[in-house]
Amino acid sequence: MLDLIVRNAHLAGSADGALVDIGVEAGRIVVLAPVAGERLTNAAEAIDAGGALVSAGLVETHIHLDKSHILDRCTPSPNRGTDHMKRVAAVKPGFTVDDVHARAARSLESCVLHGAMHMRTHVEVDPNVGLRGFEGVKRLVDEYAWAIDVELCAFIQEGWTGVPEADANMVAAIEGGATVVGGAPGYDPDHEWQIRRIFELATRYDLDVDIHLDMGFTTHDMDIWLVCELADRYGWGGRTAIGHGTKYSCLTPDELDRLGSRLADSGVAVTVLPATDLFVTGRHQDHAVLRGVADANVLHRCGVTCSLSTNNILNPFTPFGDGSLTRIANLYANTVQRGMASELADCFAMLSRQSAKLLRRGDYGIAVGNPADLVVWDAADAGHAVATAALPLHGFKRGRRTFTREKPVLHRPG
Missing domain, CATH: 2.30.40.10 (Urease, subunit C, domain 1)
Structure with missing residues (x-):
């Protein structure tokens, strides 16, 4: 039977x-x-x-469980301000393992109830939080294995160059069970150093790479070319992903096609995060505001592995969210103006088959x-x-x- x-x-x-x-x-x-x-x-x-x-089961490739549900202690920036990271950084010293565990569990359960069964969550290990966030989220991996498979990406949010404690925390998180190494070079005084350090650690410990990259609206200074170069050099194609890429929304069609071809050739995947990217992009403008959401359909057509994901839930970077990936895909499709049946089906694939490929789920x-x-x-x-x-x-x-x-x-x- x-x-x-x-x-x-x-x-x-x-x-x-x-x-x-x-x-x-x-x-x-x-x-x-x-x-x-x-x-x-x-x-x-x-x-x-x-x-x-x-x-x-859907695949959530990029979420921050450790800093979800914190609007009770730090509000979004008023008047379309831009100090999201500063607001979160100010409350991270008050995070405890139990606090992170409880808030992350709420978000994780919401994701499960919306169909997610695989997840990569990014966890900050900056000196002002240490490993408390990592330990709080790590407890969930076994506790919720009955409902969802969770992998941990350790990363530095607030700057890594010249911060020995940040580097030590990263190594400790890797040795403590993180299976992915990431970072946010856009917040670092030396973008290149951080990106090279990420690949150095990834290749030393045989880990995948997933980097917050190219946030903003200028296109002359994109870091993606170095990421592709290093993925080629180390043979890390298929094991490297970047999240956000809001700058790619500012490329001309020809430039976006050229980027798509480079990404496909190097095996670098892209995760688009429409809820956050819409909320934080274009705040330097008072009219005709940039959307800041990269067109993953174009990149997918070029052969790039693409996913759509949540990023934040109820914090200053994104004071919204319920763990619904279909809602995220709907928001994305509205924003990039993709409404054909085949385009919407591709969007669903970016919550499922494409996202599973990014996480290297062969089964x-x-x-x-x-x-x-x-x-x-x-x-x-x-x-x-x-x-x-x-x-x-x-x-x-x-x-x-x-x-x-x-x-x-x-x-x-x-």
Whole structure:
């Protein structure tokens, strides 16, 4: 007898739209049966998707659990100010392991309830917080393994060059379990030194790279070219990603195509973070304000691995958020003006297949033998899920139900 059957499922990326039954045993998909053929029977649990979209669990590639839910202690900058980092830096000394753990758990649970089953979270280890944020988030990895796979990217937010304690904290976090090394060279007096140090540590400890990069609106001083050069030199293609890239929204079409070709050749992935990038970009302008959201559809067309992610939840950098990646994709598609069915389907892929590729999840997707990480959506297909910012109805991690959301019912008079 099977452990689980999900009937009448429309699979994301299905070419012909034919419905299937998904059979699960011992946490893995063991059979995909076309509905037109012999039906699966005898399971401990069975649900009927009713022709709705069923996808693999979504992938959150770039989020900051450690500094989420802090608006009670530091508000956003008034009058479109730009001191977001200063405001967060001022409260980081008050973070405790338990405080970080509690706030991060709230955000993590919200992400799970919105369909995320894989995550890379960035954790700051600047001297003013030390390893407290890292330790608070690290506790969640095992505690929530039943619902989501979490990997930790340690990074320095506030400047690394000439700060020995920052470097020591980074090494300690790596040796304490971080599997990705990152940074924010835009806040460093020496961008190049920080980027080279990131690759030095990544290659020494055999870690992936994920860097906050090229935030702003000038294009003559982009750091992406050095990142591509080092990815080529060290053979780190497919293991290197950058987040934000707001400067890429200011490139001409030809320049963006040239960047896309370079990124694709070097195997450097890009994560676009529309909620934060919209909120913080263009604050030097009082009209015709820049959007600051890079067009991932163009980069994807060039062969670049692209993802869309949350970044911050309820802090001065982004005083919004609920962990919904479909909401993020909807916001992104509105901003870059992508509305064709194929473009919206690509956006959903940037929450799922493309994001899984960025995290190097070789066992991702709805296929026989893969883990049964399944989400049933209140949507007809992948593009519809993005267009409507759809909510998930059921989630199963390795075949075990992790959440249920009831569809709303309209109560008509009489």
